Amino acid sequence: MKEKRQIGRGVCVVGAGMSRFGMFPDKDSKDLFIEAYNEMIASVDKGAGPEDIDALYLGNFSNDYFVHQAHWAPIIADAIGHTPKPATRTECACASSALAFKEGVFAIASGFYDVVLVGGMEEMSKCKTEEVTEGLAAAAFPSELAAGFTFPGVFGAISSVYFTKYGCRKEDLFNVTIKSHNNAALNHKAQIPFTIRDIMKQKVERARQKGTPIPTWKDEKEFLKDPKANPMVAYPMSLYDCCPISDGASCMLLVSEKMARQFTDDPLYVIGIGQGSGAGLQGSESLTSFEASRQAASEAYKMSGLKPNDIQFCEVHDCFSMAEIIDIEDMGFFKPGEGYKAVNEGVTRRDGSMPINTSGGLKCKGHPVGATGIAQLHEVWEQLRGKAGERQIPHKDLHFGAAQNIGGTGGTATVTILERR
C-alpha cells in the first residue's frame, strides 16, 4: 500500500446538471436524466455534445425493483444519443452514483477514455410508501433484514445509542432539521424548498381555510415537538428527521486535466476520492460511527494531502437528521460525540465556519437514491464556482469542497474532494 495514492493522470469536472427533485408521476427516468443532462451540457462554458463523450457511467440503486426495468445504462445511452459507445451501471445502494463518478475518474486516469459522462437516477415515487421501504430495506445487510429492521428503524436504533452515549437529545436533532430547511428554501431544485416557518404558516393557512382550530406553535421547536405536526416514525426519529421519497437525476462531465481547457477556463480538479465498505450493524464495533465512512475519508484525505480542517464545506449523507451528525464526526470535522454540539452552536450553518448540506441535504433537497452521490457533488460544483445564488456560502475564497455518500447501513461509503484553483 502506498502512503499517498497517485492516479495516472489528473481528472477535472467541466460540467454539472441535475433535474428538479420531487415526486413526478408524469416523468420517467429517461425524462429526468435528460433534464439533468441538458442542464449539464448548458453548463459547459465552451460547449460539449454527445460526440465528445467516450463512455457513460450510471448509478442506480434499484429501478428494477421500483419500476421493474433493469439494465438502464444502455437505455440512458440511447436516450442521449451515446449508442454504441460504452455504458456501465454501478450500484452500491444510496452510494451508486458516487461510484459512477469514481469509475469515471479511474477510466480517464487509466488513459483509456478522455471524456466521461457520469450520472445517476432513481424513480421511486411510483411505488407506495411501504413498497419503497421494503425496496430500500434490501440495501441493508441480510442479518438486519432478518431482525426486522427497515431504515427508519436502523437510524432510530443508532440515535438511541448516540443519545445514551453522548447526552444528545431529540431536541438537538431539531437544529439539523431547521438548518436543512433553511438551506433548501433557497434551492429551487429541492423537493421541500421551505423553511420550517414556511411550513408552519402553510398549516395555519390550511386550518383557516378548513375552519379547523388554528395551531399556535410559538416557534419551530414547538412545531417539531408537536406529535400531530411531526409524528413519530421510528423512535426517536419523527417525520421531519427523515428524507422524503424522491424521483430525480444528476450528472457531471469528467475530462482529463490536459483537455479541461478545451471545455472551460474554470474546471474543478478531482483531488481526492475514497471508498470503504462495512459489515452492517452486526459487524460494527460501534453504532455511532461508520467504519466505511472513516475508511473513505482516510483514502480521500491521503490522496489529496488535505486534513479535515482544510475542507471548507461539505455535503454529507443525511438520510436522517441523526446521520448528518455521525457523518460530520466520521469526516473528522468534529470529535466523536461533539457533532451535535457544533450543530447547536451554528457551526454547520451556511454562515458558520463549516457549512454542511448547503443544498438542503437529502432531507430537504430529496433523495432519489441513485442520483444522490452526484447531486451532492453538483452542490459542491455550484458553491466552488460561486453559482449557488442566494445560498452561496459567504466566504470570499472557496477552494476545497467535499461530498460524503453512504450506501445501506454503512455497507458502502465514499468521499470525494474537489478543488477550484
Next chain:
Amino acid sequence: MKEKRQIGRGVCVVGAGMSRFGMFPDKDSKDLFIEAYNEMIASVDKGAGPEDIDALYLGNFSNDYFVHQAHWAPIIADAIGHTPKPATRTECACASSALAFKEGVFAIASGFYDVVLVGGMEEMSKCKTEEVTEGLAAAAFPSELAAGFTFPGVFGAISSVYFTKYGCRKEDLFNVTIKSHNNAALNHKAQIPFTIRDIMKQKVERARQKGTPIPTWKDEKEFLKDPKANPMVAYPMSLYDCCPISDGASCMLLVSEKMARQFTDDPLYVIGIGQGSGAGLQGSESLTSFEASRQAASEAYKMSGLKPNDIQFCEVHDCFSMAEIIDIEDMGFFKPGEGYKAVNEGVTRRDGSMPINTSGGLKCKGHPVGATGIAQLHEVWEQLRGKAGERQIPHKDLHFGAAQNIGGTGGTATVTILERR
C-alpha cells in the same frame, strides 16, 4: 479519439476460480462466491490472501429480484474478510461481471490500486421458471417488454430473420448444440456435463426402468428433431437451443504488471478490452448482428493491435444456440451469414481451427448471469495455461484467447483478450 488506446500501466491476471454451476437449493450467493474465491486463491502460484487485495468489483444482474437482497458488494466483501476496503457492484445484465473485470483493469491501470479482486455471481434457481423469465425480461429494452418479448422470443425472432436471410435451417443449429454438449461433458464444473448421446442413453435407461416405450433415435439429430425429447420453446428455438437457469460464481485476481511476478511466473496479460452499447431490437438496423458486439470487438482489437484471425480460441455469449452463430460473426471470425457454415464444417469444434466455447458455453456450462463474464475468462485462463485437462485445445502454442459477453438484447457487449507470453 486515439487510434490505439493505451492504458496507463499494464494489468495481469494471476489467479482464477469458479464454483460449480448448477441449481443448488442448499447454497446461497455467499457460499457460491466463497467456493470460487477459495479456488482462485489456490490457483495463485506463489500465494495470495485477503490482505493483498485493495478493492473488489462484483458483477451481479439482479439478486435483488431473484432473492430480494441488494447491495451485494459489501456482503461479499465481509464474507471474504475484505472489509473495510472498497467493494463496488457493476451491472449490465448478463455482462455484469465482464464489466467488473473491466473496472478492475481501469482501477489498476489508473495507478490507484495494485491488486483487485473481480468476480460475479447470481442465485437464480430459488425462483420458479416463469419468475426467472420475467426477471430476465427486465434486462431487455422497455419497447421490447411492451411488445411482449421475453428472451426466448427475442432469439426466436432473430433466428427467423437469420434463417430467411442466409438460408440457415433449424438442423444447422443442432451442430452448435452437439458441440457444446461434447465440450461440457469434459468440464466437471458444467451444469449439464453430458453429450447429447449421454442424454439419449439416460432417457432410454429411464424408459426401461419405467416400462414405457423405449425411444429409438438413430442419432443425435434425430433426438433433437423429436418434439417430445426437444420441445419447442419459442419458434424456432427448442429446449436444447436454450441455456439453463443457473446458480454460480466466478472470480479472478488482477494485479499491476509490475507486481505480477510476486504472484506467479506465468501471468496472463490483459491486452484488449472493449465495450459497446446497443439500442435494442427496435433501434437496430439489423436483427442478425449486434452493434454493441461489433463496437466492443473493434475497441479490443484496436487496443491489442490484433486482428480477428490472431485470436486462437474464444468463449462467446451463447445464451441460445443462435446467439453463438451471430457472436462469431460479430467477432469477425466469419463473414455475416457464414458462421453456421463454419459450425457445420467443424471449424468451431475443440479440434477445429477456431475452437468456440470449449467450456461448454452458457448453453451447457450454465449461465448464472452475473457470473458469466468472468466464468468465460476462467476458461480462457485454463486453456492458455494448459490446465483445461481433457478439454484442452490440441494446439501446441496457445497465446491469444478472447471472451465475448452480451447483456440483454445487445444493450451491452464486452470483448476481452488475454495473452500468455
